[in-house]
Amino acid sequence: MERNDPRSRSDAYGSRINRSHSPLLANVVPWVSIAICSILPIFPIAAALPMVPPLGLLMLLGWRLVRPGLLPVWAGMPLGFVDDLYSGQPFGFAILTWSLLMLAIELLETRLPWRAFWQDWFTAGILITAYLVTGWLLSGAQPTIHSLVALVPQLVITLLLFPVAARLVATLDRFRLHRWKAV
């Protein structure tokens, strides 16, 4: 059988014989990927506009919408804590908004259990817009119309990046469930 098809005894996650998942990777990858993406926006120097999308939020939405049931409903609190350390918003902003976000998606899922990707993108779009506008309101500075206008490029980029984040999550999920361990 192997001679005809070398991959006959394996699936997308590797060989099914003699191999097993790594429990560490399977549990850690979503959390670490979101935390790393929360830290990434500090690297570029943006002096004029907020140009970099909130990558941590994108990954959180990606994991939550692409792989429902994986992150617990309280995941917004610890992950928001990490994001608050680096984001530049007042401390507690991400803890609050990310917790509310997770609860909102949970609520939505009870109403619409069967969804296509387009609906997920729509959901993410609404949540991202709400998050960025709330961030503008609660930034600790006086919210001016100019800083709201300055938010538009970031909003557009973030909305367009959600499918990319979803594909990245799918790739990371394959990596997460790959059978690394020899038994």
Place this chain on the structure above:
Amino acid sequence: MAPTGSRRSGYSRRAQYNLFTGYVIAGVGALIGAILLALSFFQPHLFGGLRGAAQDGVSPATETAATVRTGTKGFWDTVSGYYRAGSKNAALKREMEIARIRLAEAAAVKQENIRLKGLLGLSDKEIKPVAVARLVGSTASSTRRFAYLGAGSDQGVAVGMPVRSPRGIVGRILEVSSDSSRVLLLTDSESVLPVRRANDEVVAFAEGRGDGLLRIKLINLGINPLKAGDVFVTSGAGGYYRPGIAVAIVTQITDDGGLARIVSDPAATDFVSVEPIYEPEAAIGAATPIERELGD
């Protein structure tokens, strides 16, 4: 995507409790977040230590990235320098001639300045920078415009010190930790800087608008004397910045002043220097509420 069964607990008491506890923790998390947010509105620097420690933790990565960023910028400048090198060279030579003449004139003015200051009995203080470091990062995804500096209290940096590049003012130190510090950039909407026009005594405030431009608000209202292209420098009022450092160039005139572009773009600078507070007594006086009396 198919719904997962994780929300259906069925008759299992354990699953029911797990599910319920999850919702409770999520709600409590949101509540904690709201409390922390309210706290940080009233005490913005309350969590500065935590943020500073986190920033110190990633500083090896940010320092490396900053080194690479400035290195590649230099490389591109070198490559683009070859493009139309001949005509550029000729233009630069002409500019150089004029600059030499202006330099000689400036030397004469400087000489006269020394003489006049000697007459008045004023002495010039030599200002040595506290620290020279790279801008290692910024809050690129937030509405606020902060940058991170690769030097902290170990290098002598303290809150309130002005940060400048060779071109002009970049911002002011807002929070300090041991190896890094947070800089409030001029473009942030909370940043206000007393300025004056470079060639006369028109005084104004330069406020960040939050979209990369500064708003020049004239203190003496009346006929707006500004023109596009006017250069504004620090006036020294307030006691934080020493006078005469370039801040912004006016690009557009409005009713009560103008809109200006910053002279020193933090993204284009490699090293910045942190200078001591110009007049610490004046800065403390400006920060003290009117109700309280200043002691000696």
